[in-house]
Every structure is written in C-alpha cells, then in structure tokens.
Amino acid sequence: MSLVIKVTNINKTFGSKAALKDVSFEIEKGKTTALIGPNGAGKTTLFSILCGYLKPDSGQVEILGYELEDPKLFSKLSALPQDAQLDPRFSLEKQLNFFGRLQGLSKSNAKSETHRVLELVGLKDNLTARVSELSHGMRKRVCIAQALINKPEIILLDEATAGLDPANAREIRNIISDLSDQATFILSSHDLNELERLCSNILYLEQGVLSEHKTHSYLGEHCYITLQLITEPHQALDYLKQLQDVTHVQQTQSKEFVIEYKAENQQFDIQLLKYCHKLNWQYRQLINGNTLENELFNKE
Incomplete structure (x- = not known):
C-alpha cells in the first residue's frame, strides 16, 4: 500500500x-x-x-x-477552488506560462507545459485567446489546465x-x-x-x-443490485424477497429497491430480469451495486 x-x-x-x-x-x-x-x-x-x-x-x-x-x-500538490478565476485581459498562453514560472519552471519548460496542459483539456487551438473570449465551460477547462501544470x-x-x-x-x-x-x-x-x-x-x-x-458492491459474502421500476407494483417488496439467494431488500424511494444477495450467485442480474419479465414489471434501470446516494442517506 x-x-x-x-x-x-x-x-x-x-x-x-x-x-x-x-x-x-x-x-x-x-x-x-x-x-x-x-x-x-x-x-x-x-x-x-x-x-x-x-x-x-x-x-x-x-x-x-x-x-x-x-x-x-x-x-x-495542486488545488482548484470552486470560484477560481483567470484574468480576462490576458491570453491563455501568457497566464499559464506565468503560473509555470511561479512553480520554478524555466521559460522554455513553462511554455511546453502550457502547450501540454491545454492539449489535455482540449484547448490547444485557443492558445492565444483571451479568457474573456471563452465560454464558461472553456474557462473551467483552462482552470483545470492550470491545476495540471508541472504534473x-x-x-x-x-x-x-x-x-x-x-x-x-x-x-x-x-x-x-x-x-x-x-x-x-x-x-x-x-x-x-x-x-x-x-x-x-x-x-x-x-x-x-x-x-x-x-463501495463494497462486489466484496465479501454479499452483493447488491439496485432496481428502478417504471411503475411500482403492489407488494413489490414482498415479491423481491422471494427471489432465490436474496438476503435483504430495502425500498429506498418510490419505485426503487436495493436488493442484497449472496455473492456466489453470479447470474443474479439475469435471474432478476427474468423475474421482472415473468411478473410483467417494466424496469427503468438496473445498477450493479448500491447507489452512492442510498449508501449514504438510506442506511437502515
């Protein structure tokens, strides 16, 4: 480690x-x-x-x-604050060269780093553009380029x-x-x-x-799968608990269920889809693992 x-x-x-x-x-x-x-x-x-x-x-x-x-x-170590701004009056090349020089790079190395990081963020053709000429999304990418200087x-x-x-x-x-x-x-x-x-x-x-x-979706003796349905069938929770190898089912919000099952069942997702078809349930999404939102805010 x-x-x-x-x-x-x-x-x-x-x-x-x-x-x-x-x-x-x-x-x-x-x-x-x-x-x-x-x-x-x-x-x-x-x-x-x-x-x-x-x-x-x-x-x-x-x-x-x-x-x-x-x-x-x-x-x-580099950091990009949420409200990071660049001077709108100067070109990308001039500003990023300046930041490279502040990190101790030579003039030639600062120039090559400027070209490298702008290419990484897809702005190599905007080298001489001023920040004021860029869209909000492009300005954000320039700020990320600044955070990448000197690797x-x-x-x-x-x-x-x-x-x-x-x-x-x-x-x-x-x-x-x-x-x-x-x-x-x-x-x-x-x-x-x-x-x-x-x-x-x-x-x-x-x-x-x-x-x-x-995240622990694929670790240990149990795995998780999140089922999002288009409509919520009557007694859906009870039906899901009847599936083979299911150890626990939690309804996290309307039409969404987190199913815990034995990790040894490597075909559980297919088994679940067949079960939905048999019951005539229409699903919106099937997610391997528990969603981060559920893991953080829907603990039982």
Missing part, C-alpha cells in the same frame, strides 16, 4: 465553532476520492488544511510522507463541473478519468452521480465529523 495522504486526529475551530472534529483518514496512491457533505460541513476547511493554507489546531497531516511545511512538497502527484478539485452544461461536464469527467493513473484526485461535489462514476473512496463530512465510506 502506497499512501499519499495521511491525516491523524486533526481539529480546527473558528471562535466557538468547531469546523473539524478529530478527523482521521488515509488515501492511497491512484485512488480517486470524493469529499462529500452538506454546506458548512467543513469540506473547504479540510481542503485548505491539505493545501497548507490553514494549520490545524491539533493533529497531524502527512502528504507523500512529508509534513505540510516541508519544501519538498512544492509543486507536488502534480495530488490534485484537489472543488466543484469542478458546477454550473456546466452536460457536454462540458462530461469532458471534464473524461479528463479526470484519463489522468487518474498519473495523479491522485480528490474531488468535492454535490453531484453524487458524478462522484459515483469517478471515485472508489468516499469521505463523508457532516458537522465537522468524518466517516469514511468505501
């Missing part, structure tokens, strides 16, 4: 308000991690501590095996797709997915469907308290 982040019992207060309470977790290299929680849960405070912007009142943080203040961490090992993105149309949001998800074998991403977002696609680890913050949640 190769740890990139180790947080041990950190606490942070602002006046009488406790923003973080005895928070501990570890993140392994290459494990894209989601940081989730309601507004005011402490997510921004935690991000700020990981970046070194704030110091915890107590506890310890190690990044890539170093203390937060260690100069060896310079350029190894950081850890990248923190706060609401990277917030306010974007579906096409631009998909582009950014593809960028994160494509680069996930080169860097460890930590993503904060209110879009649980997006995080479910990208992340293997979940860190859930609420009122400064952190609980770590890892």
